[in-house]
Amino acid sequence: MTNHCFCCARMCGSDRDSNKSFCGVNNKIRLARAALHHWEEPCISGKNGSGTIFFSGCNLRCIYCQNYDISNRAKGIEISIERLREIFFELIEQGAHNINFVTPSHFSNGILQALDGLRLPVPIVFNTNGYDSVENLKRFENKVQIYLPDLKYAENDLAVKFSHAPEYFEKACLAIDEMFRQCGPYKMDSNGMLTSGVIIRHLILPGHLENSKRVIDYIASRFNPGEILFSLMRQYTPFGQTAEFPELQRPLSDEEYEEVQEYLFDSGIEDGFLQDKESATQDFIPPFNGEGVLK
Numbered sequence: 001m002t003n004h005c006f007c008c009a010r011m012c013g014s015d016r017d018s019n020k021s022f023c024g025v026n027n028k029i030r031l032a033r034a035a036l037h038h039w040e041e042p043c044i045s046g047k048n049g050s051g052t053i054f055f056s057g058c059n060l061r062c063i064y065c066q067n068y069d070i071s072n073r074a075k076g077i078e079i080s081i082e083r084l085r086e087i088f089f090e091l092i093e094q095g096a097h098n099i100n101f102v103t104p105s106h107f108s109n110g111i112l113q114a115l116d117g118l119r120l121p122v123p124i125v126f127n128t129n130g131y132d133s134v135e136n137l138k139r140f141e142n143k144v145q146i147y148l149p150d151l152k153y154a155e156n157d158l159a160v161k162f163s164h165a166p167e168y169f170e171k172a173c174l175a176i177d178e179m180f181r182q183c184g185p186y187k188m189d190s191n192g193m194l195t196s197g198v199i200i201r202h203l204i205l206p207g208h209l210e211n212s213k214r215v216i217d218y219i220a221s222r223f224n225p226g227e228i229l230f231s232l233m234r235q236y237t238p239f240g241q242t243a244e245f246p247e248l249q250r251p252l253s254d255e256e257y258e259e260v261q262e263y264l265f266d267s268g269i270e271d272g273f274l275q276d277k278e279s280a281t282q283d284f285i286p287p288f289n290g291e292g293v294l295k
Contacts, residue, residue: 005021005106006133006135006136007105007106007107007108007109007133007136008023008059008105008106008131008132008133008136009059009131009132009133009165009167009168009171009172009175010022010059010131010165011133020074021106022059023057023058023059023106024056024057024058024071024072024073024074025056025057025074025106025107027107027109027110028078029055029078029079029080029081029084029107029110029111030055030056030057030074030076030077030078030079030107031053031054031055031056031076031077031079031084031087031290031293032054032055032056032069032070032075032076032077032288032290032293033052033053033054033286033287033288033289033290033291033292033293034051034052034053034054034087034090034091034291034292034293035051035052035091035286035291035292036048036049036050036051036052036091036094036095036096037049037050037051037052037100037286038050040052040100040148041194041199041229041231041273042192042273043188043192043193043194043199043229044097044098044100044125044146044148044193044194044199045097046097046191046192046193047097048094048095048096048097049095049096049097050096050097050098050100050125051088051091051092051094051096051097051098051099051100051122052100052102052127052286053084053087053091053099053100053101053102053104054067054070054076054102054103054286054288055070055076055101055102055103055104055106055107056070056071056074056075056076057070057071057074057076057103057106057107058070058071058072058103058106058129059105059106059129059131060129060131060163060164060165061163061164061165062129062152062162062163062240063162063163063240063241063242063244063245063248064162064205064236064238064239064240064241064242064248065239065240066237066239066240066285067103067285067288068239068240068241069288070288071103075288076288076290076293077290077293077294079293079294081110081113081114083294083295084110084111084114085114085118086295087292087293088114088118088120090292091292092120092121092122096122097122097123097193098122098123098124098125098146099120099122099123099124099125100125100127100148101124101125101126101127102127103127103128103129104126104127104128105128105129105131105132105133105136108136108139108140112139112140112143115143123145123146123194123195123196124143124144124145124146125144125145125146125147125148126140126144126146126147126148126149126179127148128147128148128149128150128175129149129150129152130149130150130151130152130168130171130172130175130176131163131165131168131171131172131175132149132171132172132175133175134174134175134177134178137175137178137179137182138178140182141182142182144182144183145183145195145196146183146194146195146196146197146198146199147176147179147180147182147183147197147198147199148198148199148201149172149175149176149179149198149200149201150172150200150201150202150203151169151172151173151176151200151201151202151215151218151219152168152172152202152203153165153168153169153172153211153215154169154211154214154215154217154218155169155208155210155211155214156168156169156170158205158208158211161245162205162245162248173218173222176198176200179198180198180223180227180228183196183197183198184196184197185197185226185227185228186198186199186226186227186228186229186271194229197228197229198228198229199228199229199230199231199272199273200219200228200229200230200231201231201233202215202216202230202231202232202233203233203235203236204232204233204234204236204252204256204257204260205236205247205248205252206236206247206248206250206251206252206253206256207247207248207256208247209256209259209260212232212260212263213260213263216230216260216263216264216267216269217267219267219269220267220268220269225268225269225270225271226270226271228271229271229272229273230264230269230271230272230273231272231273231275232260232261232264232272232273232274232275233275234252234257234274234275234276234277235275236251236252237251238250238251254277257277261274
Protein backbone atom coordinates (compact mmCIF):
# COMPACT_ATOMS: atom_id res chain seq x y z
CA MET A 1 0.00 0.00 0.00
CA THR A 2 1.43 3.37 -1.01
CA ASN A 3 1.90 5.83 1.83
CA HIS A 4 1.09 9.24 0.40
CA CYS A 5 2.17 12.02 2.75
CA PHE A 6 -0.19 14.74 3.99
CA CYS A 7 1.62 15.47 7.26
CA CYS A 8 2.09 19.21 6.77
CA ALA A 9 0.35 22.21 5.24
CA ARG A 10 2.10 21.61 1.94
CA MET A 11 -0.15 18.55 1.42
CA CYS A 12 2.16 17.28 -1.31
CA GLY A 13 0.88 13.69 -1.36
CA SER A 14 4.35 12.28 -2.04
CA ASP A 15 5.04 8.58 -1.82
CA ARG A 16 7.69 8.74 0.88
CA ASP A 17 7.96 4.97 1.15
CA SER A 18 10.11 5.09 -1.96
CA ASN A 19 10.96 8.76 -2.56
CA LYS A 20 12.13 11.89 -0.82
CA SER A 21 9.59 14.71 -0.70
CA PHE A 22 9.93 18.51 -0.55
CA CYS A 23 11.11 18.04 3.05
CA GLY A 24 14.17 16.21 1.71
CA VAL A 25 13.56 12.88 3.47
CA ASN A 26 11.67 9.64 3.07
CA ASN A 27 9.76 7.82 5.80
CA LYS A 28 12.86 6.51 7.58
CA ILE A 29 13.35 8.59 10.71
CA ARG A 30 16.51 10.66 10.52
CA LEU A 31 17.93 12.55 13.51
CA ALA A 32 20.74 15.11 13.72
CA ARG A 33 20.94 15.40 17.50
CA ALA A 34 19.27 14.17 20.70
CA ALA A 35 20.52 15.93 23.83
CA LEU A 36 19.67 18.26 26.69
CA HIS A 37 19.23 21.81 25.41
CA HIS A 38 19.39 24.87 27.66
CA TRP A 39 18.45 27.63 25.23
CA GLU A 40 14.69 27.28 24.90
CA GLU A 41 12.29 29.52 26.83
CA PRO A 42 12.90 29.29 30.62
CA CYS A 43 9.69 27.36 31.22
CA ILE A 44 10.85 24.73 28.71
CA SER A 45 14.59 24.48 29.47
CA GLY A 46 14.38 24.91 33.23
CA LYS A 47 17.44 23.98 35.26
CA ASN A 48 18.25 20.63 33.65
CA GLY A 49 17.48 21.34 30.01
CA SER A 50 14.90 20.27 27.48
CA GLY A 51 15.25 16.80 25.95
CA THR A 52 15.52 18.00 22.37
CA ILE A 53 15.31 15.61 19.44
CA PHE A 54 16.30 17.38 16.22
CA PHE A 55 14.71 15.75 13.17
CA SER A 56 16.41 16.12 9.79
CA GLY A 57 14.64 17.71 6.83
CA CYS A 58 12.01 20.47 6.79
CA ASN A 59 8.87 21.40 4.89
CA LEU A 60 10.07 25.02 4.57
CA ARG A 61 13.05 26.45 2.73
CA CYS A 62 13.88 29.47 4.86
CA ILE A 63 16.80 31.20 3.18
CA TYR A 64 18.09 32.46 6.55
CA CYS A 65 17.80 29.11 8.37
CA GLN A 66 20.35 28.69 11.18
CA ASN A 67 19.94 24.90 11.00
CA TYR A 68 20.63 24.77 7.27
CA ASP A 69 22.68 21.56 7.36
CA ILE A 70 19.83 19.53 8.81
CA SER A 71 16.84 21.38 7.35
CA ASN A 72 17.96 21.78 3.74
CA ARG A 73 20.66 19.14 3.45
CA ALA A 74 18.94 16.61 5.72
CA LYS A 75 22.17 15.86 7.56
CA GLY A 76 21.54 13.13 10.10
CA ILE A 77 21.44 9.46 11.01
CA GLU A 78 18.65 7.03 10.17
CA ILE A 79 17.22 5.18 13.18
CA SER A 80 14.46 2.72 13.93
CA ILE A 81 11.19 3.36 15.76
CA GLU A 82 12.54 1.27 18.62
CA ARG A 83 15.67 3.43 18.87
CA LEU A 84 13.59 6.61 18.91
CA ARG A 85 11.59 5.21 21.81
CA GLU A 86 14.81 4.38 23.68
CA ILE A 87 16.03 7.96 23.21
CA PHE A 88 12.96 9.28 25.04
CA PHE A 89 13.92 7.38 28.16
CA GLU A 90 17.64 8.12 27.89
CA LEU A 91 16.91 11.85 27.88
CA ILE A 92 14.52 11.49 30.81
CA GLU A 93 17.21 9.60 32.75
CA GLN A 94 19.56 12.54 32.09
CA GLY A 95 17.05 14.85 33.79
CA ALA A 96 15.16 16.31 30.82
CA HIS A 97 12.17 18.38 31.87
CA ASN A 98 10.35 17.34 28.69
CA ILE A 99 10.78 15.54 25.39
CA ASN A 100 11.03 18.19 22.70
CA PHE A 101 10.42 17.18 19.07
CA VAL A 102 12.12 19.83 16.90
CA THR A 103 10.74 20.13 13.33
CA PRO A 104 8.82 16.85 13.64
CA SER A 105 5.82 17.24 11.32
CA HIS A 106 7.17 15.29 8.36
CA PHE A 107 7.99 12.32 10.62
CA SER A 108 4.58 12.26 12.29
CA ASN A 109 3.86 8.67 11.31
CA GLY A 110 7.03 7.34 12.91
CA ILE A 111 6.70 9.52 16.00
CA LEU A 112 3.16 8.31 16.59
CA GLN A 113 4.35 4.73 16.32
CA ALA A 114 7.06 5.43 18.87
CA LEU A 115 4.54 7.02 21.25
CA ASP A 116 1.99 4.24 20.89
CA GLY A 117 1.18 2.83 24.31
CA LEU A 118 3.68 5.09 26.11
CA ARG A 119 2.88 7.29 29.06
CA LEU A 120 5.97 9.39 29.72
CA PRO A 121 6.57 11.07 33.10
CA VAL A 122 7.39 14.41 31.42
CA PRO A 123 5.47 16.56 28.91
CA ILE A 124 5.95 16.16 25.17
CA VAL A 125 6.71 19.33 23.21
CA PHE A 126 5.83 19.64 19.50
CA ASN A 127 8.28 22.31 18.30
CA THR A 128 7.27 23.32 14.77
CA ASN A 129 7.63 26.03 12.13
CA GLY A 130 3.84 26.43 12.11
CA TYR A 131 3.28 25.25 8.53
CA ASP A 132 1.18 22.34 9.73
CA SER A 133 -1.85 20.36 8.66
CA VAL A 134 -4.80 20.58 11.06
CA GLU A 135 -5.79 17.00 10.29
CA ASN A 136 -2.30 15.77 11.11
CA LEU A 137 -2.22 17.72 14.37
CA LYS A 138 -5.46 16.06 15.43
CA ARG A 139 -3.59 12.75 15.46
CA PHE A 140 -1.46 14.09 18.33
CA GLU A 141 -4.37 14.99 20.61
CA ASN A 142 -3.78 13.63 24.14
CA LYS A 143 -0.22 12.70 23.13
CA VAL A 144 1.34 16.20 23.02
CA GLN A 145 1.01 18.47 26.06
CA ILE A 146 2.90 21.53 24.80
CA TYR A 147 2.91 23.08 21.34
CA LEU A 148 5.74 25.44 20.41
CA PRO A 149 4.88 26.82 16.94
CA ASP A 150 6.46 29.65 15.02
CA LEU A 151 4.28 32.33 13.53
CA LYS A 152 6.93 33.59 11.14
CA TYR A 153 4.87 35.69 8.77
CA ALA A 154 1.67 37.70 8.63
CA GLU A 155 2.71 38.88 5.15
CA ASN A 156 2.37 36.00 2.72
CA ASP A 157 4.59 37.58 0.09
CA LEU A 158 7.48 37.33 2.58
CA ALA A 159 6.56 33.71 3.33
CA VAL A 160 6.85 32.84 -0.35
CA LYS A 161 9.99 34.90 -0.92
CA PHE A 162 11.91 33.79 2.16
CA SER A 163 10.49 30.32 2.95
CA HIS A 164 8.75 29.07 -0.22
CA ALA A 165 5.55 28.69 1.80
CA PRO A 166 2.33 29.75 0.00
CA GLU A 167 -0.54 30.90 2.25
CA TYR A 168 1.68 30.53 5.30
CA PHE A 169 -0.26 32.92 7.53
CA GLU A 170 -3.69 31.37 6.99
CA LYS A 171 -2.38 27.82 7.36
CA ALA A 172 -0.29 28.58 10.44
CA CYS A 173 -3.21 30.36 12.12
CA LEU A 174 -5.48 27.37 11.54
CA ALA A 175 -2.80 25.09 12.94
CA ILE A 176 -2.31 27.24 16.04
CA ASP A 177 -6.06 27.28 16.63
CA GLU A 178 -6.02 23.49 16.61
CA MET A 179 -3.09 23.41 19.02
CA PHE A 180 -4.93 25.72 21.40
CA ARG A 181 -8.11 23.66 21.08
CA GLN A 182 -6.17 20.61 22.24
CA CYS A 183 -4.23 22.20 25.09
CA GLY A 184 -6.37 25.08 26.31
CA PRO A 185 -4.91 27.90 28.43
CA TYR A 186 -1.33 27.32 29.47
CA LYS A 187 -0.48 25.80 32.85
CA MET A 188 2.71 26.04 34.92
CA ASP A 189 3.84 23.94 37.86
CA SER A 190 5.12 25.33 41.15
CA ASN A 191 8.65 25.54 39.72
CA GLY A 192 7.61 27.70 36.79
CA MET A 193 7.84 24.87 34.25
CA LEU A 194 5.20 24.68 31.54
CA THR A 195 3.11 21.53 31.87
CA SER A 196 0.64 22.22 29.06
CA GLY A 197 -0.26 24.94 26.61
CA VAL A 198 0.96 26.85 23.57
CA ILE A 199 3.96 29.15 23.18
CA ILE A 200 3.91 31.10 19.91
CA ARG A 201 7.34 32.20 18.72
CA HIS A 202 8.08 35.02 16.34
CA LEU A 203 11.52 35.93 14.97
CA ILE A 204 11.91 39.59 13.97
CA LEU A 205 13.55 39.91 10.57
CA PRO A 206 15.70 43.01 9.93
CA GLY A 207 13.99 45.45 7.61
CA HIS A 208 10.57 43.84 8.02
CA LEU A 209 9.13 45.31 11.20
CA GLU A 210 5.62 45.68 9.78
CA ASN A 211 5.43 41.92 9.41
CA SER A 212 6.24 41.56 13.11
CA LYS A 213 3.68 44.17 14.09
CA ARG A 214 0.99 42.39 12.09
CA VAL A 215 1.84 39.12 13.85
CA ILE A 216 1.51 40.87 17.21
CA ASP A 217 -1.80 42.43 16.14
CA TYR A 218 -3.18 39.04 15.21
CA ILE A 219 -2.16 37.35 18.47
CA ALA A 220 -3.50 40.24 20.55
CA SER A 221 -6.86 40.05 18.79
CA ARG A 222 -7.12 36.25 18.73
CA PHE A 223 -6.15 35.29 22.29
CA ASN A 224 -7.02 36.65 25.71
CA PRO A 225 -4.51 37.22 28.52
CA GLY A 226 -3.74 33.96 30.27
CA GLU A 227 -4.46 31.78 27.23
CA ILE A 228 -1.15 31.50 25.35
CA LEU A 229 2.46 32.58 25.80
CA PHE A 230 4.23 34.72 23.21
CA SER A 231 7.98 34.62 22.64
CA LEU A 232 9.46 37.59 20.75
CA MET A 233 12.81 36.52 19.36
CA ARG A 234 15.72 38.78 18.41
CA GLN A 235 18.20 36.01 17.66
CA TYR A 236 18.29 36.62 13.91
CA THR A 237 21.83 35.99 12.66
CA PRO A 238 22.91 36.42 9.01
CA PHE A 239 23.12 32.87 7.78
CA GLY A 240 22.08 30.60 4.93
CA GLN A 241 21.26 31.74 1.40
CA THR A 242 20.53 35.46 1.80
CA ALA A 243 22.73 36.91 -0.97
CA GLU A 244 19.75 38.23 -2.95
CA PHE A 245 18.32 40.10 0.04
CA PRO A 246 20.69 42.74 1.44
CA GLU A 247 18.39 43.58 4.36
CA LEU A 248 18.86 40.02 5.67
CA GLN A 249 22.65 40.19 5.56
CA ARG A 250 22.91 42.10 8.82
CA PRO A 251 21.78 41.56 12.42
CA LEU A 252 18.69 43.23 13.78
CA SER A 253 19.53 46.72 15.04
CA ASP A 254 18.82 47.85 18.60
CA GLU A 255 16.45 50.47 17.23
CA GLU A 256 14.49 47.89 15.26
CA TYR A 257 14.15 45.59 18.24
CA GLU A 258 13.12 48.41 20.56
CA GLU A 259 10.44 49.53 18.09
CA VAL A 260 8.87 46.09 17.93
CA GLN A 261 9.27 45.56 21.67
CA GLU A 262 7.42 48.79 22.42
CA TYR A 263 4.70 47.76 19.97
CA LEU A 264 4.36 44.48 21.87
CA PHE A 265 4.14 46.29 25.22
CA ASP A 266 1.31 48.44 23.86
CA SER A 267 -0.55 45.49 22.32
CA GLY A 268 -2.20 44.05 25.41
CA ILE A 269 -0.23 40.78 25.23
CA GLU A 270 0.82 40.16 28.82
CA ASP A 271 2.30 36.68 28.99
CA GLY A 272 5.54 35.70 27.35
CA PHE A 273 9.25 36.15 26.83
CA LEU A 274 11.82 38.50 25.33
CA GLN A 275 15.33 37.64 24.14
CA ASP A 276 18.58 39.31 25.07
CA LYS A 277 20.73 40.83 22.35
CA GLU A 278 23.41 38.24 23.14
CA SER A 279 21.19 35.54 21.62
CA ALA A 280 21.97 36.87 18.12
CA THR A 281 25.06 34.74 17.64
CA GLN A 282 25.91 31.42 16.05
CA ASP A 283 27.21 30.28 19.45
CA PHE A 284 23.67 29.21 20.33
CA ILE A 285 23.37 26.89 17.34
CA PRO A 286 24.01 23.37 18.66
CA PRO A 287 26.40 21.02 16.85
CA PHE A 288 24.41 18.65 14.64
CA ASN A 289 26.91 15.84 14.96
CA GLY A 290 24.57 13.00 15.83
CA GLU A 291 25.04 13.40 19.59
CA GLY A 292 22.76 11.03 21.49
CA VAL A 293 21.35 9.41 18.37
CA LEU A 294 23.33 6.17 18.39
CA LYS A 295 24.17 4.16 21.46
